[in-house]
Amino acid sequence: MQFNALVNGHTxxxxxxxxxxxxxxxxxPKPFVLTALTGCTGMDVIVLLRKAGKHVKDFVLKVEGxxxxxxxxxxxxxxxxxxxxxxxxxxxxVLNAINNSQENICGVSKMLKRILPLTWEIVYNGxxxxxxxKNHILEDISG
Amino acid sequence: MQFNALVNGHTxxxxxxxxxxxxxxxxxPKPFVLTALTGCTGMDVIVLLRKAGKHVKDFVLKVEGxxxxxxxxxxxxxxxxxxxxxxxxxxxxVLNAINNSQENICGVSKMLKRILPLTWEIVYNGxxxxxxxKNHILEDISG
Numbered sequence: 008m009q010f011n012a013l014v015n016g017h018t019x020x021x022x023x024x025x026x027x028x029x030x031x032x033x034x035x036p037k038p039f040v041l042t043a044l045t046g047c048t049g050m051d052v053i054v055l056l057r058k059a060g061k062h063v064k065d066f067v068l069k070v071e072g073x074x075x076x077x078x079x080x081x082x083x084x085x086x087x088x089x090x091x092x093x094x095x096x097x098x099x100x101v102l103n104a105i106n107n108s109q110e111n112i113c114g115v116s117k118m119l120k121r122i123l124p125l126t127w128e129i130v131y132n133g134x135x136x137x138x139x140x141k142n143h144i145l146e147d148i149s150g
Numbered sequence: 151m152q153f154n155a156l157v158n159g160h161t162x163x164x165x166x167x168x169x170x171x172x173x174x175x176x177x178x179p180k181p182f183v184l185t186a187l188t189g190c191t192g193m194d195v196i197v198l199l200r201k202a203g204k205h206v207k208d209f210v211l212k213v214e215g216x217x218x219x220x221x222x223x224x225x226x227x228x229x230x231x232x233x234x235x236x237x238x239x240x241x242x243x244v245l246n247a248i249n250n251s252q253e254n255i256c257g258v259s260k261m262l263k264r265i266l267p268l269t270w271e272i273v274y275n276g277x278x279x280x281x282x283x284k285n286h287i288l289e290d291i292s293g
Contacts, residue, residue, distance in 0.1 A: 014177035034157035036189025046179025081257035
């Protein structure tokens, strides 16, 4: 069941788990949608900070996708967690870079926002400095 | 700019090209959306044929994404080409498996169809036996 995908000159292996007849030689395909999202917005943030002559020490992006209960199984919601560490005076730049990526630059975010609620939170030096997941749920209830 | 993505136990490398400050150590992120699509529908087809006790000799999937002219750059159309080789009497099974994946099983296809025209063609033993791209364009005109 293994597929070797050639993507701009690089080969990626995809495979199914053993339980569906694969050999688990690579990731299953569907989460690549989430991978595209993290790479897209993550690189935006790095590029925006670099352009301003700034950089963070660590940057970890976590992503969680809710899936539909019945096939065809698709994502019905996505939540991103941006975890960064760096100088305290970079906090505002980090907030602005992530906001800029989410609102103006990241095409994968824009595509996904057309079909599902995409929320994100930002943890800087261990402190949560932004989270629109709660707001989003409240909006859903009021709507 | 390199990101190492951990996806169900497997690590994928993403990177930007040199011109935007990356080192080209891995694919850029956005096409992972297309990779997810090819892996999803490709594995469906293999699984469906296996369940029927059948298999093809070769299977290549090509995918082409149209992108928006302005940022945020998103896909605005996708065309898949399924190229398979195998026994002549499998042609109908192949057609049915791909149709079943596209209409009923592949969650990535379903997500993408919500936001863009997704078309596909099937080439079996070198002969094009299905193509809904032309139909799709005609539908667009008549609509």
